[in-house]
Amino acid sequence: MYEAGKNEKEVLKYWDEHKCFEKSVENRPENKPYVFYDGPPFATGLPHYGHIVGSAMKDTIPRFWTMRGFRVERKWGWDCHGLPIENIVEKSLDLKTKKDIEDYGVHNFNDACRANVSNFAEEWKNIIHRFGRWVDMEDSYRTMDINYMESVWWVFSKLWNQNLIYEGRKPMHVCPRCETPLSNFEVTQGYKDITDLTVTAKFKVLNAKEKLGIEEDLYILAWTTTPWTLPGNMLIAVGSDIDYLQIHTINENGEKSAETYLVAKDRADYVVKGAYEIVDEWTGSKLAGLNYEPLFPYYKDTENAFRVVVADFVTTEDGTGVVHIAPAFGSDDYYLGEKEGVEFVQHVGMDGKFKPEVVGFAGQEVKPKADHSQTDIEIVKWLAQNGKLFSKEKIVHSYPHCWRCDTPLLNYLTSSWFIRVTELKEDLILNNEKTNWVPDHIKEGRFGKWLDNVKDWAVSRNRFWGAPLPIWKSEDGLDFICVGSVEELEELTGQTVEDLHKDTVDKLVFEKDGKTYTRIPEVLDCWFESGAMPYGQMHYPFENKEKFEAGFPAEFIAEGQDQTRGWFYTLHVLATALTRGENPVIPTDESLPAFRNVIVNGIVLAEDGKKMSKRLQNYPDPMIVLEKYGSDALRYYLLSSPIVHAENMNFSEKGVREVYGKVINMLWNVFSFYEMFAEEKAVSKINTVELENVLDKWIVAKLNKLIVEVTKSMEEYKLAEAIRPIQDFIADLSQWYVRRSRDRFKGDLEEDKKQAEKTLGYVLLTLSKVMAPFMPFVADKIYLQIKGEGTAESVHLEDWPEVNEVDIDLEVLENMELVRKISELGLAARSSAGIKVRQTLQSLNYTNSVKFSDELNSL
Numbered sequence: 059m060y061e062a063g064k065n066e067k068e069v070l071k072y073w074d075e076h077k078c079f080e081k082s083v084e085n086r087p088e089n090k091p092y093v094f095y096d097g098p099p100f101a102t103g104l105p106h107y108g109h110i111v112g113s114a115m116k117d118t119i120p121r122f123w124t125m126r127g128f129r130v131e132r133k134w135g136w137d138c139h140g141l142p143i144e145n146i147v148e149k150s151l152d153l154k155t156k157k158d159i160e161d162y163g164v165h166n167f168n169d170a171c172r173a174n175v176s177n178f179a180e181e182w183k184n185i186i187h188r189f190g191r192w193v194d195m196e197d198s199y200r201t202m203d204i205n206y207m208e209s210v211w212w213v214f215s216k217l218w219n220q221n222l223i224y225e226g227r228k229p230m231h232v233c234p235r236c237e238t239p240l241s242n243f244e245v246t247q248g249y250k251d252i253t254d255l256t257v258t259a260k261f262k263v264l265n266a267k268e269k270l271g272i273e274e275d276l277y278i279l280a281w282t283t284t285p286w287t288l289p290g291n292m293l294i295a296v297g298s299d300i301d302y303l304q305i306h307t308i309n310e311n312g313e314k315s316a317e318t319y320l321v322a323k324d325r326a327d328y329v330v331k332g333a334y335e336i337v338d339e340w341t342g343s344k345l346a347g348l349n350y351e352p353l354f355p356y357y358k359d360t361e362n363a364f365r366v367v368v369a370d371f372v373t374t375e376d377g378t379g380v381v382h383i384a385p386a387f388g389s390d391d392y393y394l395g396e397k398e399g400v401e402f403v404q405h406v407g408m409d410g411k412f413k414p415e416v417v418g419f420a421g422q423e424v425k426p427k428a429d430h431s432q433t434d435i436e437i438v439k440w441l442a443q444n445g446k447l448f449s450k451e452k453i454v455h456s457y458p459h460c461w462r463c464d465t466p467l468l469n470y471l472t473s474s475w476f477i478r479v480t481e482l483k484e485d486l487i488l489n490n491e492k493t494n495w496v497p498d499h500i501k502e503g504r505f506g507k508w509l510d511n512v513k514d515w516a517v518s519r520n521r522f523w524g525a526p527l528p529i530w531k532s533e534d535g536l537d538f539i540c541v542g543s544v545e546e547l548e549e550l551t552g553q554t555v556e557d558l559h560k561d562t563v564d565k566l567v568f569e570k571d572g573k574t575y576t577r578i579p580e581v582l583d584c585w586f587e588s589g590a591m592p593y594g595q596m597h598y599p600f601e602n603k604e605k606f607e608a609g610f611p612a613e614f615i616a617e618g619q620d621q622t623r624g625w626f627y628t629l630h631v632l633a634t635a636l637t638r639g640e641n642p643v644i645p646t647d648e649s650l651p652a653f654r655n656v657i658v659n660g661i662v663l664a665e666d667g668k669k670m671s672k673r674l675q676n677y678p679d680p681m682i683v684l685e686k687y688g689s690d691a692l693r694y695y696l697l698s699s700p701i702v703h704a705e706n707m708n709f710s711e712k713g714v715r716e717v718y719g720k721v722i723n724m725l726w727n728v729f730s731f732y733e734m735f736a737e738e739k740a741v742s743k744i745n746t747v748e749l750e751n752v753l754d755k756w757i758v759a760k761l762n763k764l765i766v767e768v769t770k771s772m773e774e775y776k777l778a779e780a781i782r783p784i785q786d787f788i789a790d791l792s793q794w795y796v797r798r799s800r801d802r803f804k805g806d807l808e809e810d811k812k813q814a815e816k817t818l819g820y821v822l823l824t825l826s827k828v829m830a831p832f833m834p835f836v837a838d839k840i841y842l843q844i845k846g847e848g849t850a851e852s853v854h855l856e857d858w859p860e861v862n863e864v865d866i867d868l869e870v871l872e873n874m875e876l877v878r879k880i881s882e883l884g885l886a887a888r889s890s891a892g893i894k895v896r897q898t899l900q901s902l903n904y905t906n907s908v909k910f911s912d913e914l915n916s917l
Contacts, residue, residue: 060726062688092128093609098135107662121831125858138202139524140584141462165561171523199595206594215542233460234410243623248459281377285437286424293383296342297372308333322379361401425466475518489651524581532573589628616657690833691718741819759867
């Protein structure tokens, strides 16, 4: 029985004492680099199964290419900035708002963030070490270090020099708790289905008689899923070619309403949900120019407001066929309001609360996290009390939430600094074609479609703990200077700069050409910082210039499918921007992506298909699983699953246990058998051409075929396809070769016995090399006990076995396959006849066109 916990700890100790990881890097030539980018995690929580999947992939590929003769440096990194850290510190300090942070002191707050970024660093190190992943965690990079931040500033300045950076005012999703805008790809990470209250409000038309010749009171019906935006209503939009009805509703008693209502013809039945009488009908174009009474009194004097206008985005797919327009909330609303010359009104602050002039609601959160419908209910009550409510109902819809604090977001007009990603679109798409995606459908699918619809990236955050935007603004607001290095900042300010965080650089004011410059207050999106990791981790271009450029782009990265709109995307944008044009910032012959090969994994779910939850405790502790079955079994279980093809998997401890039994323990039993009968454990080379026994020829042919298959799949970055044949081979080795060779090991034919021993030893030694990238512990455990003199200190310091396909004895493989099928048929015949397996048969007749040798017949 293979004692996984005990054996793996012994191997770990051996690796540490002999510095095997360090030697695996140092022993390979510097001029043959294989560059791998490791996405930096936050050290604010313990590693989970998602991280373990990533670690399995990120350990397997580098081990393989190291054995292929490449120098594969593996540098760990820590993500230190941004909302993930800030939210934790706010909670620990009981800070509820940005004002609380400012009162506490930005310097004090940032010091607290700095102290909390490594809360779980030691636990991470312990788990990564126990898992057996080889990565340099001692010389790790941190996004908060000055060298890293300087490279981030350099990247930003190069985009600035290309006129790819601009300040703009646009409708964006903002987090009212964090009081900052978010990028479009951050927003996509936080959608959740929620139940919301919707309302159809009544807008009283003031000039119906003049415009339409109507004597009755006419109310326009407009539906919205965001009742809290109604106090900011400025316009009503209709479709120019949509048909609209003027109707009376009819109650259960057959009585007509005194009022008449305007609703799209195609939506009338849905909206009224009862009987109604048609009074008249118009197309939307005839309704343009109607004036209506403001729904709420707060902004009744707003210039050019409270009119009916036409808009091409109005449809009859839902609602009333009429759209209420609040220009401060939503792209369509904003651009229509701007086109119509409506005075801009924003009745909600960035903190998500009604402003003081919204009497009766002032100070209320419009979308409270605790009860997101609370304020909408109050709005609906007000409409009902004031005779302006037509109907209300609940709906379930997908709504965006903050990816870090889970607060409902608001679509809100605000200013931000942007990267002109739309200008890079063509190059982004071309560079995607140069990337090998695994699985390949991600290229044209999830990632490709995202690139087809790129938007400019809102890259500034109104926060505190992050790399500050390196932009200084003149006091008259007319000029800007973008700083690209510490040296440049020191020259401008005449001061020594030892830290680049907000609380430090905001104090640095300088004079230039008669103007005083101060830094703008925003910090960078932490996704910009992680996207700059290829440059930041090497302090490029201030250090390691030649080394970086020789290894760019990276050969390989791997992360979860959510990163197609996260880290994969930001890496892709920045690399494309830095390598485009006739004189690219990074000297390349053509525009390049940041990485050549990428494996995208799916999500690890609990066994019942639900999300893994600490609260529900619906998954086994990873460390307990490692102790019971070992890292090798867990690795094999994960790497052979659909998760390495971006598909989700339901984690089952039973599945790990089965791998332990059918792969690890079965192999160990073969090795134990070899140890028992081999006169010399140390394996010597054999001449496979001179093998005489058909079983020896067959297992060597199978081994060579395995090497070819695994090599091909690994070169294509197809991990599941590479690892699965290993289990099949181990089963063949145990259940056919060893079982059929037992008498040879125990027999008196000395030469045949020696040949069997040598063959099995050779197969185990070679198999240990093939298994090494996938199951590094048991591979080295076997290797270290049977390797001969003059060999490497570890299997991971060996070269990858090479085989030519022409050397594979296909005839032996085909014939043996046929023999095994005949054997299976014979077993099936015994079973159906009730004859025990150990009972000798007088004869077995079979029809076969292939003439077998006596050896094969004997099997």
